Amino acid sequence: MDERAYWVAWVQVRGVGSILLRRLDDRFGSLEAAWHAPAGELYSIEGLGKQKVADIVESRSKLDPASLFEKHLEQNPHFWTLRDGDYPRLLKEIPNPPPILYYRGVPDANENRGVTPTVAIVGTRHPTDYGRRWTRRLSRALTQRGFTVVSGLAAGIDSEAHTACLDAGGRTIAVFGTGVDVVYPHQNRSLYQRVLQSGLAVSEYPAGTQPDRQHFPQRNRIIAGLSRATLVTEAPHKSGALITAYVANDFCRDVYAVPGSLDNANSRGCLGLLSRGANLVLDERHLLEMLGNMPQMDVTVAPPKVPEPIPAPVPVAKPKPKLPPNLDRVLAAISGEPTALDVIVEQSGLDASIVLSSLSQLELLDLVSNLPGMRYQRL
The missing domain is CATH 1.10.150 (DNA polymerase; domain 1)
Incomplete structure (x- = not known):
């Protein structure tokens, strides 16, 4: 079988x-x-x-x-598992990749191997003319230089990034928080069809999965995971696009932000990222120069690993390790029952970026389990 x-x-x-x-x-x-x-x-x-x-x-x-x-x-006729050679290499490198990644459209082997560079462009669903204009300009410039543009097919900045890429004759990847057969928002159906003709739609959720607000923060880690770098062109202080940037930073991927006016609330998120060390984008040439300085990926295929038999040890209860204060606060906010991310943020009193980073570390320590729908359970 x-x-x-x-x-x-x-x-x-x-x-x-x-x-x-x-x-x-x-x-x-x-x-x-x-x-x-x-x-x-x-x-x-x-x-x-x-x-x-x-x-x-x-x-x-x-x-x-x-x-x-x-x-x-x-x-669900089309999907990759973590065991498959075609599973996107960059995504496989993150701490919590989807065990199964569903797709529709046209896969590209070089893209999956990391040969073709990928950049995520994300931002607010309610952009200003400034945000739309710079998103189109930067997406077009990246496409013309051979990059694949990754985004979430949401209204606003995501749609502008996908559209500009396709208009320039490039490839784009749309990451869904629904099944790959469920277009959300509904008005992006025609854009979705354009994406499938030359690019790819991917999701960790099986066909028929409907929109759920808890799925979209979880979807953002896939956007960041598929990309060598993440670019935020316009985002307010509480934009979901910032989660993508924070997660990309946790994955040790480059983060870029377009500056904006202090008088514009839609610029506060980008200005906040810049204050935390994100790369400042001055124009298309400047962005391309910075991306050009990223080290190239080694695409040498390693021989398959042959598992060695491991004797089964007697199970022994492990004592809880001494944790840093932030990890301890996040762990204390999680019960034995599945707990939503927003509840953990509220209970811990920490910023969402700190909570997400702490959850990744706690999962690696086998203290919490990551469940579907951006929920976590204490082990």
């Missing part, structure tokens, strides 16, 4: 995200072998305690990967 059937089955298991899936894949050599592994052997995986192993055993008893996969393919 297709190994991808087991990826589809595993993502149905509550609390199992990309980090655990990678560990299962490495430990057992495939997710098929992991699916059939005895419960006792699952304890050898870091992050799998008594409750989570019980959840896995219960889910396996209720799911048939073969029939689930057959039904899944009817609505």
